[in-house]
Amino acid sequence: xxxxxxxxxxxxxxxxxxxxxxxxxxxxxxxxxxxxxxxxxxxxxxxxxxxxxxxxxxxxxxxxxxxxxxxxxxxxxxxxxxxxxxxxxxxxxxxxxxxxxxxxxxxxxxxxxxxxxxxxxxxxxxxxxxxxxxxxxxxxxxxxxxxxxxxxxxxxxxxxxxxxxxxxxxxxxxxxxxxxxxxxxxxxxxxxxxxxxxxxxxxxxxxxxxxxxxxxxxxxxxxxxxxxxxxxxxxxxxxxxxxxxxxxxxxxxxxxxxxxxxxxxxxxxxxxxxxxxxxxxxxxxxxxxxxxxxxxxxxxxxxxxxxxxxxxxxxxxxxxxxxxxxxxxxxxxxxxxxxxxxxxxxxxxxxxxxxxxxxxxxxxxxxxxxxxxxxxxxxxxxxxxxxxxxxxxxxxxxxxxxxxxxxxxxxxxxxxxxxxxxxxxxxxxxxxxxxxxxxxxxxxxxxxxxxxxxxxxxxxxxxxxxxxxxxxxxxxxxxxxxx
RNA sequence: CGCGGAGUGGAGGACUGGUUACCUCGAGAGCCUCAUAAGCUCUAGGAGCGGGUUCGAUUCCCGCCUCCGCAACCA
Numbered sequence: 001x002x003x004x005x006x007x008x009x010x011x012x013x014x015x016x017x018x019x020x021x022x023x024x025x026x027x028x029x030x031x032x033x034x035x036x037x038x039x040x041x042x043x044x045x046x047x048x049x050x051x052x053x054x055x056x057x058x059x060x061x062x063x064x065x066x067x068x069x070x071x072x073x074x075x076x077x078x079x080x081x082x083x084x085x086x087x088x089x090x091x092x093x094x095x096x097x098x099x100x101x102x103x104x105x106x107x108x109x110x111x112x113x114x115x116x117x118x119x120x121x122x123x124x125x126x127x128x129x130x131x132x133x134x135x136x137x138x139x140x141x142x143x144x145x146x147x148x149x150x151x152x153x154x155x156x157x158x159x160x161x162x163x164x165x166x167x168x169x170x171x172x173x174x175x176x177x178x179x180x181x182x183x184x185x186x187x188x189x190x191x192x193x194x195x196x197x198x199x200x201x202x203x204x205x206x207x208x209x210x211x212x213x214x215x216x217x218x219x220x221x222x223x224x225x226x227x228x229x230x231x232x233x234x235x236x237x238x239x240x241x242x243x244x245x246x247x248x249x250x251x252x253x254x255x256x257x258x259x260x261x262x263x264x265x266x267x268x269x270x271x272x273x274x275x276x277x278x279x280x281x282x283x284x285x286x287x288x289x290x291x292x293x294x295x296x297x298x299x300x301x302x303x304x305x306x307x308x309x310x311x312x313x314x315x316x317x318x319x320x321x322x323x324x325x326x327x328x329x330x331x332x333x334x335x336x337x338x339x340x341x342x343x344x345x346x347x348x349x350x351x352x353x354x355x356x357x358x359x360x361x362x363x364x365x366x367x368x369x370x371x372x373x374x375x376x377x378x379x380x381x382x383x384x385x386x387x388x389x390x391x392x393x394x395x396x397x398x399x400x401x402x403x404x405x406x407x408x409x410x411x412x413x414x415x416x417x418x419x420x421x422x423x424x425x426x427x428x429x430x431x432x433x434x435x436x437x438x439x440x441x442x443x444x445x446x447x448x449x450x451x452x453x454x455x456x457x458x459x460x461x462x463x464x465x466x467x468x469x470x471x472x473x474x475x476x477x478x479x480x481x482x483x
Numbered sequence: 484c485g486c487g488g489a490g491u492g493g494a495g496g497a498c499u500g501g502u503u504a505c506c507u508c509g510a511g512a513g514c515c516u517c518a519u520a521a522g523c524u525c526u527a528g529g530a531g532c533g534g535g536u537u538c539g540a541u542u543c544c545c546g547c548c549u550c551c552g553c554a555a556c557c558a
Contacts, residue, residue: 015558055558125556161556192487192553199486205556228558266555292552331496335551342495342508349508353521361518402496406507416522425517476519 007043009035009257012264013050013095013235016076017058020083021300022326022338023261023293025310029326030290030401031259032089036449037396039090046252048239050095051077052232054225056208059215069215073098086311088319088452095239097217097231106238107217107231111206113279119165124158125205162207162224169274170201176283182273183286185399186333189262193269201270206230233272237281255284265289288399291335308338320451321347321478324405327450332401348480350409355447355454356478358412362440363461365424366471371437372430373467381435384414385442392446401450408446415439437462437469454478 011031014024028049035047053073062072077096083089097103114120174197176182177190184190207224208216216225234242236255241248260268265287273283292299295306313322325346330336377385391407418439424432444458454477461474 017558052558057558188488195486196553196555199554202555208556227556229556232558262552264558266553267558270555329495337495345508352519357519357521359518361521363518365517409507416518417524419517420515420523423515423517428517478519480519480521 004042005044006046006252007035007038008046008240008252008255009038009048009259010236010255011049011091012258012260012268013052013097013232014080015055015058016051016053016073016080017061018302019076019079020310022308022310022313023300024080025083025087025322026293026326026330026336027259027261027290028083028089028091029087029323030288030332031257032087032091033323033327033401033404033449034257034259034396035090036452037392040445040448046093046240047091048093048095048236049080049089049091050093050235050239051080051097052228052235053077053096053098054216054231055228056213056215059213070098083310086314086319087323090452093239095235097235102244103235103238104217106241106243107226107234108220109243110234110237110275110279111219111226111230114164114206114275117278117280119168119278120162120206121165122160123163123203125161159209159212161205161209162219162222163203164206164230164271164275165278166201166204166271166274169277170197172277173197173270173273176273177269182269182283184265184269185286185288189265189269189287189289193266196266197270204229204271229267229271230275233267233275236272236284254282257286257288258284259288259290262289262291288333290332291330293330294335294337296339297337313343317343317347317481318453318478320453321351324351324451327401328405328409330402332399344481347478351451351454351478352480354409354412355443355451356476358415358443359440359454359458359461359474359477361419362415362436363471363474365419365428366433366436366440366462367473369433369471371433371469371471373464373469375430375434377438378431378435381418381438384411385438388442388446396449405450408443408450411439411446412443415443437471440471441469 009031011027014020031047031049035045039045051073053069053076058073059069062069065072067075073096077094081094084091095103097107111120174194177184177193177197184193204227206227207219207222207230208227210218210223210225213225216228217231218224219226236258237249237253238244240252242253258268258272268287276283293308294300295308298306300307310322313325321343325338325343328350329338329342329346388407388411392404395401395404395407415436419436422432424436440458441462444455444462447455447458457474457477462469462471464470
């Protein structure tokens with residue numbers, strides 16, 4: 001396979017305050033599909049994911065459950081790592097922000113670089129601190145001057161923090177976005193970012209007092225810990241060696257893709273480029289922004305109790321079924337909805353009756369044959385396959401994975417009607433066999449990034465030997481689920 | 484208040500200033516039997532409301548209604 005160069009893709013790192021839910025699975029699977037696709041094209045792919053483990057919130061949750069923060073995040077990150085097997089992910093590296101060896105040196109170095117540039121300064125920060133909440137609350141949150149939760153007047157507390165001169169970079173960041181130096185997909189997010197910058201950017205606090213937030217990376221020579229965003233964003237460079245392995249860093253940076261959720265795209269579109277500019281590093285090439293998943297039309301939340309567990313889905317339906325749902329049912333660049341009923345319908349209609357039946361059908365028709373790979377495929381079939389491949393490529397580049405998957409299902413539909421039309425059970429010719437083999441192989445290859453298990457099984461059913469395809473009848477890929 | 488997005492057949496989703504508005508699921512009819520009671524074909528059914536621009540609007544503009552995001556130290 002020809003090597004086409006390096007391709008570095010990241011997911012966001014999950015905030016380790018709870019177990020993975022279906023939203024995390026969405027992001028992971030989307031990134032995985034892109035990573036696998038690029039790998040299939042011959043790119044040398046680095047696919048990074050991980051967990052964001054610092055912050056006051058985590059510290060408090062951990063203490064509440066009677067654990068140390070360290071133990072707590074250890075357990076959570078294990079759960080996130082477990083997604084790899086459950087969802088059949090192909091990530092190559094997993095970074096934890098509590099990793100003192102791999103993450104901390106780079107994070108500290110980045111902070112120091114910003115400081116060296118004169119972009120970090122000390123400022124008194126005044127805020128309303130609610131003792132009940134143990135945190136600062138904004139003036140807007142106050143109801144009649146009181147904390148709405150604890151019905152108490154917050155204390156006015158001032159704290160000296162380090163600030164990052166974000167304002168200095170507003171124009172340069174806007175320029176980078178406008179010119180496409182950093183590309184934001186979908187375009188609506190790009191416009192949103194630009195109009196947001198236009199309203200003006202203020203400097204941001206980049207540290208907290210060690211007293212209020214003890215669980216974090218210490219800022220050298222101070223009583224402060226690093227603000228979580230400064231800590232978290234730097235994972236994209238620390239994981240590949242920033243601050244500890246210059247050669248590796250040079251090989252992989254800048255990232256080709258940061259895949260993120262719509263809740264955090266501003267941090268990635270504004271803070272992150274500004275930080276990189278300040279540190280004299282190049283900018284990531286693309287930000288792909290996905291949406292959120294609702295459950296039967298409702299926001300997923302712990303209080304409603306409708307949080308969907310990806311492990312449970314994979315357990316009942318299999319990794320491919322969950323992947324297919326996330327990739328096909330949820331528009332990659334928008335919001336989507338989950339329901340068990342829709343999952344079942346996607347499974348039966350698309351996977352069982354669609355891919356599964358098609359694979360059985362074709363391999364059953366071809367089993368035991370010896371098909372010469374060099375004999376020509378009919379133009380009609382060849383064109384249809386090429387069209388599918390072109391559509392997949394286009395849609396993956398546009399971050400419309402649901403459309404990419406559709407393209408493959410359209411080829412299956414074409415294949416089914418082609419079989420009906422040719423009626424090979426009546427008169428099967430070498431020509432038809434060659435066409436059918438080409439179709440099933442194209443489907444198997446096409447599915448590789450999306451349904452890797454099924455794709456593998458399909459490819460194994462049409463093995464190649466010395467220029468001949470030797471099809472074998474395949475076992476049902478997706479047994480129909482009844483009731 | 485503000486900013487942004489959206490309202491398309493029973494459900495979900497797409498396209499478009501112009502002869503029959505597209506796709507998937509679902510419903511009905513027919514065909515086929517190689518395949519996981521699978522496959523193919525055909526049919527029924529649609530653009531939130533009101534105005535405007537236009538020869539002509541679902542598509543552009545205005546108003547209204549409804550829904551959903553965002554609103555900066557919250558990770």
